Amino acid sequence: MDVVEEKQPLTTTTGKASPVGLKDDVIHIMDKLTIHQPKQQIISVVGMGGTGKTTLALNVYENPFVKEHFHIRAWAIVSKQYSAKEIFSKLLSSIGQSGSETDLGLKLHQSLWESVGNEIIRLCRGLPLSIVVIGGFLLKSPKTVGFWEDVAKNIKSIPNSTEKQEILDVLFLSYSHLPPHLKPCFLYMGIFREDREIRASRIIKLWVAEGFIKPKRAQMLEEIAEGYLNDLVDRNLVLVGRHRSNGKIRSCRLHDLIRDLCLKVSEKDKFFYAKRAPDNMTKVKEY
Structure with a gap:
């Protein structure tokens, strides 16, 4: 970044200057x-x-x-002889905040992020599941203010409806941004009953048998499928039930609303059609 010394430092940004020829x-x-x-x-x-x-x-x-x-702008003069404390203080002052010498940088960072993040939380209408899933989605997304603002705009465009439908609409936003290789694996989770523990080994074997796993060199299909499952857990689309002694997932489960999303999208996209069944697994009719 080029730093240019000004002979007459600007002390205010409220004055109007005429950009003659500029x-x-x-x-x-x-x-x-x-x-x-x-x-x-x-x-x-x-x-x-x-x-x-x-x-x-x-x-x-x-x-x-x-x-x-x-949504946030800040102004500071930087001369050849400068201090980080002074620059951070000016930037914070521009956005109407102040802080101690030790936390100026952290507070500036939080000021730039916490605003769009709070807007996303507000748009989730206080629905815990929506907040958790969107949080998992943002964790795996580009860490830029512009991307977060686009997410806020997408949530804002969702029409007002019943509380359940509002949650499903927000959850669908997270599903739509899944990488292509994870979408069939996620939708397949709809064949299991909600809030029931499912053995991770069973899920992995079914994914492999269905041909959902993309092979990689020097890695077994089961290992790749385990990575897929961990990715869905990180996005809060699949909940962990229990862990093994080595830290790996032993069992997991699906929230009832997330399962509803799986069933709706699967039927719409003709992935599968499910009917209720009394056992742990839903009867599935493939198209």
Whole structure:
């Protein structure tokens, strides 16, 4: 990152500066900032003193479109002689917060994340299962504010309905983002009764027999299937019942609403059709 010393440091961001001759530069920088990028980016504005670098940056910073696009903006002056404490303090001050010298960096990080995270929790309407599953989904997703904001928008677009349907809609969002190799394995869990312990070895053998496991060199199909199961557990789509003495999963179970999702998607996609049965396993009719 290029650091440019300013002869007259800007002390406020509320003043209006006139970007004479800088209109094209403002538009160019705004395009770079607002076009969706998968990673964070740094845009350097360099040049001799007095050529309008600060004026240019300020006009981009205060532009109404930029304000609407970024839910958090912060401003700080960095000179050749600087301290991290001072920079963090200025950034926190820009977003209306303060903190001690030891936790400035942590507090700034939390301020940038905790807001979109709280919005996602709010959109889950306080439903614990939705929050847990979305949390597992975000754990395996890109750790960028932009991606989390897209998730919030997707949840927000879900129409208001009954509480059960709201949960299923949120759970479907997590299912739709599953890698292709995990989707049939997850849907297959619908053949088991909800909230009953299922031996992990039984699940793995059935997955292998159905041909759901993609072979890899120097790795047995059962080992790969075990990794698939762990991945579904990490996403909170499958719950662990008991562990073995070596830490591996001995048994697992399925929440009734997650099983409802499996059955609905399976029937819709013609994966299988299930009927209730009195034993531990649901009778399955394959299409």
